[in-house]
Amino acid sequence: MKNILTVLLVASTALAQAQDQQPTKPDNTKKNATEELTAEEQGGSASDREMTKNIRREMVKNDSLSAMAKNVKVITIDGKVTLRGPVHSDQEKITIASIAEKIAGKAKITNKLEVNKSH
Secondary structure (H helix, E strand, O other): OHHHHHHHHHHHHHHHHHHOOOOOOOOOHHHHOOOOOOOHHHOOOOOHHHHHHHHHHHHHHHHOOOHHOOOOOEEEEEOEEEEEEOOOOOOHHHHHHHHHHHHOOOOHHHEOOOOOOOO
């Protein structure tokens, strides 16, 4: 009986340790809370949606941009555009900013694109 209790104790301890080491699901809540704008904050006016749509359309049509660059966040609120997300190069960052500036005007762009050198 003592051996059975010892085995059960060891097994339950091992199970508890294994459960503690289970991988956790990704959670960007803390990171998102510190960032200024998220895509969910996109302006609701027709003109804001149209501006975002036009910038996105030009980005997607541009064959020089990587898939990563084409997926950056374009957020328009009250006619002001924020660009956020990773791109592969300084050239992609410049290209996306140029597209947005052509459509919205240079003074209305906040460029928060980040070059991801680890690709």
